[in-house]
Amino acid sequence: MLTLHGFAYSNYFNIVKHQLLVKGVPYQENRIYPGEPGLLEVSPAGKVPALTTEDGVHISESSVMVDYIEEAYPQHSLYPESAQDRAKVRQIMKISELYLDLPARRLLPAAFGAGPADEVTKTEVRASLQRGLDALSQLAQFAPYVAGAKLTLADIYLRYALVIPAMVAPSQLDWDITAAVPGLAQWLTFMSESEISQKMDADTLANRDEFMARIAARNG
Numbered sequence: 001m002l003t004l005h006g007f008a009y010s011n012y013f014n015i016v017k018h019q020l021l022v023k024g025v026p027y028q029e030n031r032i033y034p035g036e037p038g039l040l041e042v043s044p045a046g047k048v049p050a051l052t053t054e055d056g057v058h059i060s061e062s063s064v065m066v067d068y069i070e071e072a073y074p075q076h077s078l079y080p081e082s083a084q085d086r087a088k089v090r091q092i093m094k095i096s097e098l099y100l101d102l103p104a105r106r107l108l109p110a111a112f113g114a115g116p117a118d119e120v121t122k123t124e125v126r127a128s129l130q131r132g133l134d135a136l137s138q139l140a141q142f143a144p145y146v147a148g149a150k151l152t153l154a155d156i157y158l159r160y161a162l163v164i165p166a167m168v169a170p171s172q173l174d175w176d177i178t179a180a181v182p183g184l185a186q187w188l189t190f191m192s193e194s195e196i197s198q199k200m201d202a203d204t205l206a207n208r209d210e211f212m213a214r215i216a217a218r219n220g
């Protein structure tokens, strides 16, 4: 059986977990946090998540993991059939990661109480998020899914890539990013209604206190 290493408060862990649940691929979870012994053996950069295949091969980086899972477990494909449509889905996944999740992470320390962010950082993060949101406005179909009529990895990536921007933008940038893209707020609600999303959100919430206690210990 596959083993998914990581913790439920991690949005990248949740991308892979959501995919596994949609596809109905059996897996077990190994709860492990960055810095803990054993993580580097499965994830050379020390990042969460990582995946151990049924043959005992360790894979890290969520985009690599989701592609491995699509190839090894073709049931309920989360990529469209044509190469062109697959590229569109990957484009949204990449933009979500590069211009929404990654810049917003720079404001996480401030959002978690480690002291205020400086104005230069805030200006840079705001510009990157604007770039991502503008790109999304151009690419997203929300019909009803982000890349058209079917659920794809673009929906799963975008849902979890928006978690940190939605967490930090209101408090650090005084900005409701969900209002910045027409149809985005409705799509978020639509996505949150599935049974799988509800399980995902409940599992994330259940891990919140343990994760926050680790952050508090690290901040001293």
Ligand SMILES: N[C@@H](CCC(=O)N[C@@H](CS)C(=O)NCC(=O)O)C(=O)O
Pocket (backbone or CB within 6 Å): 009, 010, 011, 012, 013, 034, 046, 047, 048, 049, 060, 061, 062, 063
């Ligand atoms: N590029 C990585 C990013 C994963 C990532 O940033 N994970 C966070 C948890 S959500 C982490 O491990 N942070 C610990 C660290 O940066 O040391 C992926 O796609 O899997």
